[in-house]
Amino acid sequence: xxxxxxxxxxxxxxxxxxxxxxxxxxxxxxxxxxxxxxxxxxxxxxxxxxxxxxxxxxxxxxxxxxxxxxxxxxxxxxxxxxxxxxxxxxxxxxxxxxxxxxxxxxxxxxxxxxxxxxxxxxxxxxxxxxxxxxxxxxxxxxxxxxxxxxxxxxxxxxxxxxxxxxxxxxxxxxxxxxxxxxxxxxxxxxxxxxxxxxxxxxxxxxxxxxxxxxx
Numbered sequence: 001x002x003x004x005x006x007x008x009x010x011x012x013x014x015x016x017x018x019x020x021x022x023x024x025x026x027x028x029x030x031x032x033x034x035x036x037x038x039x040x041x042x043x044x045x046x047x048x049x050x051x052x053x054x055x056x057x058x059x060x061x062x063x064x065x066x067x068x069x070x071x072x073x074x075x076x077x078x079x080x081x082x083x084x085x086x087x088x089x090x091x092x093x094x095x096x097x098x099x100x101x102x103x104x105x106x107x108x109x110x111x112x113x114x115x116x117x118x119x120x121x122x123x124x125x126x127x128x129x130x131x132x133x134x135x136x137x138x139x140x141x142x143x144x145x146x147x148x149x150x151x152x153x154x155x156x157x158x159x160x161x162x163x164x165x166x167x168x169x170x171x172x173x174x175x176x177x178x179x180x181x182x183x184x185x186x187x188x189x190x191x192x193x194x195x196x197x198x199x200x201x202x203x204x205x206x207x208x209x210x211x212x213x214x215x
Contacts (some may be wrong), residue, residue: 054138057137077127092213145211150189
């Protein structure tokens with residue numbers, strides 16, 4: 001009986017060790033490596049953003065209303081980004097289509113993000129060039145982008161990339177709450193903004209592959 005009990009304890013111990021080793025190599029290590037890459041990426045991402053020429057702060061309108069000029073500049077910026085991406089656009093569209101079919105948690109998203117790292121930085125360069133071309137500051141562009149997508153009823157008004165970069169700078173990548181990115185779905189856009197974006201309701205689908213990345 002004692003031998004049987006001892007044998008059971010040894011089996012339990014070995015299983016526990018195996019689970020710990022497996023957890024280290026297949027769970028902890030991949031996540032740790034992903035976090036390191038995300039943190040490194042955050043620095044590169046911000047360096048690209050620093051190339052935006054207009055660094056003036058942007059006071060968000062209390063009424064939340066877009067101007068015709070802002071909408072026209074935003075649409076022109078999206079078109080310039082697509083032109084600047086060239087062949088990269090199709091690769092991003094393929095990734096976007098695949099991502100839409102997945103229900104990803106934070107760990108899945110981190111790995112997906114690492115795989116997309118090169119494309120994101122390339123798209124970011126195209127974005128900054130277009131922002132400079134059309135006179136946006138980064139602050140104004142982010143607000144206009146969010147307001148435009150909300151007016152279209154799109155579910156990508158908040159950027160997962162911006163949230164991850166923010167978390168990386170605060171050294172809390174695993175604490176990213178992707179549910180926050182869904183908040184804009186429940187926000188009603190002013191009718192004024194909806195009317196301004198109406199002419200672009202079909203065209204905006206061409207921006208979606210980089211729009212969900214915050215570009």
